[in-house]
Amino acid sequence: MIDSLFAAFIFPGLLYVLLWTIGLFWFFRKFIASLHKRVGPSFNGKGGSYQTLFDLSKLLTKESITPDGVNPYLFSIMPLLALIIAMLPSAFIPWMDGLVVVDSSYGLLALVILIGIEPFLLFLTGFGSNNKYSFLGGVRILTQSISMETTFFLASLSPALLFGTMNLTEIVTSSSWLSFLILLPAFAIYFVALLGLLEQPPFNIPDAEQEIVYGFYTEYSGTNYFLLKLAEFAEFMAVFAGATTLFLGAYKGIYFDSYFFFFMKMLGIAVAMMTIRAATPRITLAQMLSFSWKYMVPLALLNLAWVLFAKSLWFMGA
Amino acid sequence: MKNLRKIVEEFSCEYVENYKKIWIKAKLNSKNDLLTLANALKKEGLRSLSTVSPTDFLEDHIMEVNYFFEDLETKRNLWLKIDLPRKVEECKVESLTPLFPSAAWHEREAFSMFGVEFLHHPDLRDILKSEDFRGVYPFRKDFDWGAHEKNQMQNIQQIVDAFKKEQEENEIELDPDSSETMLNWGPTHPASGPIRLRVHCDGEEVISIDPDIGYVWRALEHLVTKKDFVGAIVAVERLCFMDNINSMVGYCMAVEEIADVKITPFASWMRVLLGEVARVSSHFMGLGGFFNNIGLHTLGMWNMDTREFFLDFLESYSGARIATASIEPGGVRYGLDMSMFDELQKALDKFDTTVGEVEAIFVKNPTMKLRSDNVGILSKEDVHEFGLSGIVARASGVKTDIRIDEPYAAYDELDLKYITQEGGSANDRFMMLFRDIKQSIEIIKQAKFHIEKAVAEGEMNPTKDHMVKVPKKLPKGEAISRVEWARGEVLMHLVTEEKAKSPYRLKMRAPSFNHTMMLNHLLKGRTLSDIPLIFGSLYICQGDLDR
Structure with a gap:
């Protein structure tokens, strides 16, 4: 009983995910500021390190405006739902050796589905906002998620094919340098699809502020906006953790295995994503569609063939 | 020029005279000749109508x-004049818009401000002025601004009512069976600035765009008439904060022409130097804005960083970073302490060390090219027809640059060449901005070198040479002056009365007005994603759009 409560609320549950999310939020802001050659506010805490906490608490306590003519339940429950769904994958991730809350033989499936339904919740937020810009944002998010998730699913399935299991713990334990090399193309495809799924540049089309005023975010303010933002960053964390688990051997290190390696691998993906964000403008919806269906999906299918081929070479009978 | 003169002389004119080097000034006796003359002019090759100024x-x-x-x-x-009767009912003339598309908005402006009715204009609606000025003409000399201001609450109510009415009508006018919607792109849109584009769209596809401008209309052309000739520079420089120096240069040239004053070589070199510094700092914002509009803020931030150094120089010279008020009729406002050039040198060094990075990461950015190649293409023909200027015109391969066409200040002593791009796409306009910055930096270096040399040789005295006296009262007269502003050609038309202490009329023709006219032309049939990109690439500033 105590164990499950601890797992649900402290580690790797609510508190842990919140800490990670806020930490990621803080890291993103500081990292991108230095790439921008920008000096942020330096008044709160040492070198302005508390600024994010202040911003978040400000957002949390601000008035949350519900516009006229929307369904208030749909409008207000969606951010909460989005946050909860984004936090759930944490339960399936083997954070440390032997530490996983739900050790299911369908862990991978759960992970992929929990990540995959998030865009549909965001579409509903746009749909429920009764705003032309939000609606356009919702339509864009649907278009993008359908195109990008195909690639995403195909790429995430390659480890399962290679190791013949959907259990995340088993995937991690059976991973090696060789499997890492075999899965490298799958990882690259997963990373690109991740950019599309998380609406990061160059695929930040659904919440393009210069085009459709942040899309589904337009009508959100105060607490609801805070929850949506938190959901977005919890989703970041889930996807990074998924990538680390599937392709990079999770907590496995060079000389010893430790949570430290898990942490650094996730941070590495975050840094790569931020660097792309700081140097790449947005592409259009049509360009995204043709990129996704003309290149990414065929590549992902080819990759499956490659994984099967590699499996027959090195992993058969093992 | 002879041909042109001949054409004009065929019509009955009060006078035809040469004006400056490349202008002919004429006054038609009868307004009925206007259309035929305009036709002949168009055939002769004068295809752009810069502005219409009553x-x-x-x-x-x-x-x-x-x-x-x-x-x-x-x-x-050609500078052509015609007289019309002043009475509103009789103040009518044929519209030139069917012949010269560039006249469309200029005629609308003349109609809204002066009540000149242009017959057969395709779309003669009010422009710029807010709804409380419906039916009255604020720039007419007998308009009582004081009385208008007294009804402030009523005026505001009028604006609110008109807006609500339009909101209601928008939804009614649309076809209920189609999926067409109308988006208000602005005035509080993240990428719009104070302008509103009424975007009719079907999902992602743009059907048509109707810009609604005037959100920062300050009636600058009226404000200058309330100030003396020196005080007027404060209104003139607020044409747009990003390049304030060159607009002041244009105004001061017109005043000096009427006062018949010649400025010192030191002052004219300083005008070049300051003007180019202002141009560079404006272009930095333009480059950043281009990328901001396609969702990348890094270049904007980096450029702000470099721009600060140039603003430091302006601050050391004039005490102000943005609104410097440093060009005055008769020269430049302050003497120069040669140590101020150290600040400038720092800025130039900063530019030289960062330009490589910017070029490698952003100018050659493949994703940017993917977005902006083949988007928003303006042909040479468009440039002529719509009277485009500055980087927008040069990006389409039209060799136009007032600094070379009609040199002012010390530009004739400089080593200057036309730089152009061929394609006319959004990407070409971006490249044009970037190359324009490089050219300006070269000019700054030349001007700085020249001033330092002349001062060292004792030809210039930087603390005393900066001003010649311009009389407080000017004779009756009128003058036009053109400058190459950061965004293109600014034409100032100044009219003074006998013993005037303040301008009687100042028309400022600003380039963004023409460029904004192009939005519908460029965006029809494209997608929503292209709106910010093309809007950003046209390098529009709402300050000089609305004035």
Whole structure:
């Protein structure tokens, strides 16, 4: 009983995910500021390190405006739902050796589905906002998620094919340098699809502020906006953790295995994503569609063939 | 020029005279000749109508309308005047918009401000002025601004009512069976600035765009008439904060021409130097804005960083970073302490060390090219027809640059060449901005070197040479001046009365007005994603759009 409560609320549950999310939020802001050659506010805490906490608490306590003519339940429950769904994958991730809350033989499936339904919740937020810009944002998010998730699913399935299991713990334990090399193309495809799924540049089309005023975010303010933002960053964390688990051997290190390696691998993906964000403008919806269906999906299918081929070479009978 | 003169002389004119090097000034006797003359001019090659500027002579009961025709290729220009009766009911003239598309908004402006009715204009609606000015003409000399201001609450109510009415009508006018919607792109849109585009769209596809401008209309052209000739620079420089120096240069040139004053070589070199510094700092914002509009803020931030150094120089010279008020009729406002050039050198060094990075990461950015190649293409023909200027015109391969066409200040002593791009796409306009910055930096270096040399040789005295006296009262007269502003050609038309202490009329023709006119032309049939990109690439500033 105590164990499950601890797992649900402290580690790797609510508190842990919140800490990670806020930490990621803080890291993103500081990292991108230095790439921008920008000096942020330096008044709160040492070198302005508390600024994010202040911003978040400000957002949390601000008035949350519900516009006229929307369904208030749909409008207000969606951010909460989005946050909860984004936090759930944490339960399936083997954070440390032997530490996983739900050790299911369908862990991978759960992970992929929990990540995959998030865009549909965001579409509903746009749909429920009764705003032309939000609606356009919702339509864009649907278009993008359908195109990008195909690639995403195909790429995430390659480890399962290679190791013949959907259990995340088993995937991690059976991973090696060789499997890492075999899965490298799958990882690259997963990373690109991740950019599309998380609406990061160059695929930040659904919440393009210069085009459709942040899309589904337009009508959100105060607490609801805070929850949506938190959901977005919890989703970041889930996807990074998924990538680390599937392709990079999770907590496995060079000389010893430790949570430290898990942490650094996730941070590495975050840094790569931020660097792309700081140097790449947005592409259009049509360009995204043709990129996704003309290149990414065929590549992902080819990759499956490659994984099967590699499996027959090195992993058969093992 | 002879041909042009011949054409004009065929019509009955009060006078035809040469004006400056590349202008002919003429006054038509009858307004009925206007259309035929315009036709002949178009055939001769004067395809752009720069602006239409009425002047209201209250005592003579005359509304004098000035047309400025330009040929961007052979650099021949015509300043044509006609007199119209001043009474609103009789103040009518044929519209030139069917012949010269560039006149469309200029005629609308003349209609809204002066009540000149242009017959057969395709779309003669009010522009710029807010709804509380419906039916009255604020720039007419007998308009009582004081009385208008007294009804402030009522005026505001009028604006609110008109807006609500339009909101309601928008939804009603649309076809209920189609999926067409109307988006208000602005005035509080993240990428719009104070302008509103009424975007009719079907899902992602743009059907048509109707810009609604005037959100920062300050009636600058009226404000200057309330100030003396020196005080007026404060209104003139607020054309746009990003390049304030060059607009002041244009105004001061017009004043000096009427006062018949010649400025010192030191002052004219300083005008070049300061003008180019302002141009560079404006272009930095333009480059950043281009990327901001396609969702990348890094270049904007980096450029802000470099721009600060140039603003430091402006601050050390004038005490202000943005609104410097440092060009005055008669020269430049302050003497120069040679140590101020250290600040400038720092800025130039900073630019030289960062330009490589910017070029590698952003100018050659493949994703940017993917977005902006083949988007928003303006042909040479468009440039001529719509009277485009500055980087927008040069990006389409039209060789137009007032600094070379009609050199002012010390530009004739500089080593300057036209730089152009061929494609006319959004990407070409971006490249044009970047190359323009490089050219300006070269000019700054030349000007700095020249001033330092002349000071060292004792030819210039930087603390005393900066001003010559301009009389407080000016004789009756009028003058036009053109400058190459950061965004293109600014044409100032200044009219003074006998013993005038303040301008009687100042028309500022600003380039963004023409460029904004192009939005519908460029965006029809494209997608929503292209709106910010093309809007950003046209390098529009709402300050000089609305004035």
